[in-house]
Amino acid sequence: MGTDDTARPAAPGGRGVGEDERPEASASPGWGPFEAIRGLRPDGVLPQVTPVRRLMPDLPTETDPYGAARVALDDMPTVLQPGARIAVTAGSRGIRDLVPVVRAAVDWLRAAGAEPFVVPAMGSHGGATAEGQREMLAGLGVTPESVGCPVEATMETVVVGKLDDGTPVHHDAIAAAADGVLLINRVKPHTDFHGPVESGLAKILAIGLGNHRGAASLHAGGIPSLGGAIEAAARTVVAEGKIIGGLAILENAVDQTAAVEFVPADGIGAAAENGLLQRAGSLMGRLPFDQLDVLVVDEMGKDKSGTGMDTNVIGRCWVHGIPEFDSPRIAAISVHRLSEASHGNASGLGMADVIPAGMLEQIDLHASYVNALTSGAGGARRSRLPMVLEDDAAAVLGAVTMSGRRDWSELRLARIRDTLSPHELLVSPALLVEAGNRFDLEITGTARDLTDASGSLGSWGEV
Incomplete structure (x- = not known):
């Protein structure tokens, strides 16, 4: 086949041609060294190949993530001052219900008298530029129109402390100037390391809101030490007193929202977040x-x-x-x-x-x-x-x-x-x-060719 x-x-940068009409290498733009x-x-x-599906009965599923997020926020112990500017984080990719959860947080905060706005929490992504991160958020569906509040972005940071080894802890300058910060992220096993705190609220605080400088400085110590560095950096920022808590999104094995839980500030990078990580690991596909x-x-x-x-x-x-x-x-x-x-x-x-x-x-x-x-x-x-x-x-x-x-x-x-x-x-x-x-x-179906006559992957068709 x-x-x-x-x-x-x-061909990359070129056109599909038959053997008899294929141009010489010098006339084939785009292939360059790959002409060989x-x-x-x-x-x-x-x-x-034949389609099969894994059966996963009784998966926990949250059918109303917007409503679940608003209910979860009712557990927030912080009393917000009227007009308080609250930064809400967004930035992790692949979260199915990111937009409704962010929108719920914005609506809840506004109903509580605050003035919410979204800040990208993406480390160095988007080419390590503020505009690039705004564009990435828009690509995730997070826009002022979709979440009902402004999106404010910068790559500038302030240093709020140091780890024991002297590594500076960077924090997004806009978030640092706000009256409070509400973290939103999916909690799940990390792709690089395993430990008490992996991918979740502590990470989006330490790495995401650390912007390029913070992400680079924490990663510089090597992956084996990254989990501990994230936990310590997150606790350093929490100690500043502006983190009002976080909304943790858990997803099931088929990429659906399983639960939305509120984590108070003292639970970020601590036992409360670890408990959610254990739940997330058991749900993973x-x-x-x-x-x-x-x-x-x-x-x-x-x-x-x-x-x-x-x-x-x-x-x-x-x-x-x-x-x-x-x-x-x-x-x-x-x-x-x-x-x-x-x-x-x-x-x-x-x-x-x-x-x-x-x-x-x-x-x-x-x-x-x-x-x-x-x-x-x-x-x-x-x-x-x-x-x-x-x-x-x-x-x-x-x-x-x-x-x-x-x-x-x-x-x-x-x-x-x-x-x-x-x-x-x-x-x-x-x-x-x-x-x-x-x-x-x-x-779930019948056998079919893996690739078609053109050399491309065949259609999945009915599975």
Whole structure:
């Protein structure tokens, strides 16, 4: 499959042409040094794949996240002064109900007599510029119109203290000048490390509201120490007395809001947040197979995970000093698109083994490298370029060829849309046999080709 030279997809920066009318390399703009891989196609025929779905009954689901957020805020012990300017954070990608939760917070604060406004809490994202972060918030749906209040952004910070090792603790200058700050973030296992406090309210306070300077200074100590640095930095900012609490969003295994909980200031980076982290970990979606030869990921991006692909799902961390996951064990990963919401930031691309050449057009190296450099040790291996092959079919064939599976009839290959939806898959015949013997998996469709005649990934169709 995918070996017909008469129907190739457009080359990066060029046009799709047949073998007979293909221009010389010098007349092929956009390929540059990758001209050498034009026409390089591993031998082999890809197996057909069949859709399966993991059954997950009784998932906790919050059907009214706006209402749940307003009810949760009723637990806030702080009495707000009339006219108090309260900064509300927004910034994490991939949160399904971010807009209604932020809107609920704005409406609740205004009803309490305050004057709320939104501040981006995004560390170095958006190219480490205020305008870039406003644009990213708009891409997440957070605009003055959607949340009902102004959005104020800056990359300036004030230093509010130091960690024990002398690392300065930076805090967004606009948030620091406000009368109070309400944090909003999803609580979930981190993609780089594990500990009492991972991804959540403490992180958005220490890293997100630390802006570029704060994010870079905390990451500079290396990933093994990052969890403790986030916790200590967050507690340092809380000690300033302006954090009025946080709204923690928990999501279930199919990316739906499971709960919205209020955390008082003294629980941020402490036992209350840790308890929510334990709940979030138990709800997280994972691949239904512990061992794969090849995982085909349609799309990665910052709206899927801070690392483009969630390390907890693919079983790869690839950070110096951090142990690798025991499972899943995946021999080779091909990734085929970068999401539009990533705005070219291909952070985490190095965790893939093979990509199609067309994906190169989507990558903004400046945004990607700013993110990698800010991440310190977290960006070293993850910012590398995978093997580049001509199209989707060649990329998957390359992954299969390098997976170590001699007999392709036994190939354990699965395709997912992204790491937010690992419960829906297209699987090869060897995995289909296993799926048929498991009570937690159902076969939801018929076999179809993995790639089409043009060398592109085939449509998911009815699954």
